[in-house]
Amino acid sequence: MxxxxxxxxxxxxxxxxxxxxxxxxxxxxxxxxxxxxxxxxxxxRLRIRAAGFPAPKTLEDFDFDAQPTIRQQVAALASGGFLTEARNVVLLGPPGTGKTHLATALGVAAARHGHRVLFATATDWVTRLTDAHRAGKLPQELTRLRRYGLIIVDEVGYLPFEQDAANLFFQLVSSRYEHASLVLTSNLPFSGWGGVFGDQAVAAAMIDRIVHHADVLTLKGASYRLRGRGIDSLPSIRTTAGENES
The missing domain is CATH 1.10.12 (Lyase 2-enoyl-coa Hydratase; Chain  A, domain 2)
Known part of the structure; x- marks a missing residue:
């Protein structure tokens, strides 16, 4: 047996x-x-190992005292119900506020609930899709990725995309729309995504599909990495945080 x-x-x-x-x-x-x-x-354990997380993180390790407004939302998401409904989760906020930690922790929870998970940065996802496109296997790759209950896209907005890359990323989002879940993190509000993808129309269509069935959580404050170092903010935080709050 x-x-x-x-x-x-x-x-x-x-x-x-x-x-x-x-x-x-x-x-x-x-x-x-x-x-x-x-x-x-x-x-x-096997699913967590295969997911490609940068480091193991759990919700128990997260400092909710620094982000008290999202505690209840995250607790509800940890049950995994959003995965069975093919809903997305978007984590917005300045660098160092815990977006990657939360994305990873939700991925670990999903793996424990029996779902297959894949984690990569937005740039790495585009590289993967570009390689598949050049090999003439993009449709097969998108179909294969749809078998994963959760795909995590970290760091949307840290680097701008060329037009072809933006179109490939749009296809990833579209292929999972109402079929399987995404968790995305970004240091930019949605209003700044047009600059990232180089096309306002593509960005608008992508955001429309992402947020149609989604929980959007906004993290605030200064980077936890700067705590106790006598530095209140990074140059990029003031503008980004202000935009997120507007």
Whole structure:
């Protein structure tokens, strides 16, 4: 049966079953439950390892005291309900406010709920799609990626895209629209995405698909990396934060 945990648990649970007066059905259910639990745990570890996270992060490690306004929203998202509804999550805010941490933590939670996850920066996603396009395999790649319950796109807006790259990214978003979820992070408000993608029309169409079924969370404040260093802000934070609050 390829169920090694049954061998490990059978004797121990048999003693417990006799002492507690379990029925044979109760004993069998308890033994099988140990096997199922162990397999789920092992599968989650494999999914987390295969996701490509830059570093393991969990919601328990996140400093919600610095971002109290999003605590309840994140707690609701951690249940994984947005994945079954093919909803998206967008995390906006200045650098260093925890967007990548939250995106990773939601990805880890999704993997633990049984979903396949892939993580990469926006630039890396464009590179991957460009390679597939040049090989004449873009449709197959988009179809394959749609089998993942969650794709995480980190750092949208840190680097501008050429027109061809913007079109490829749009195809990724379109292919997942109402089929599977995206989590995106950006240091820019949506009003600044036109400059990133070099085309206001493409940016507007992309944002329309992303936010139609989405939870948009705005993180505020200075970078946690600067805490205790006597630096209040980075040059890029004041403008970005102001735009996010407008």
């Amino acid at each position: 390829k169920a090694p945990r049954i061998t490990e648990a059978a004797t121990r649970l048999a003693d417990q079953a006799r002492d507690a007066g379990w029925t044979h059905e109760d004993y069998l259910a308890a033994v099988l439950e140990r096997e199922v639990s162990a397999r789920n745990s092992s599968g989650a």
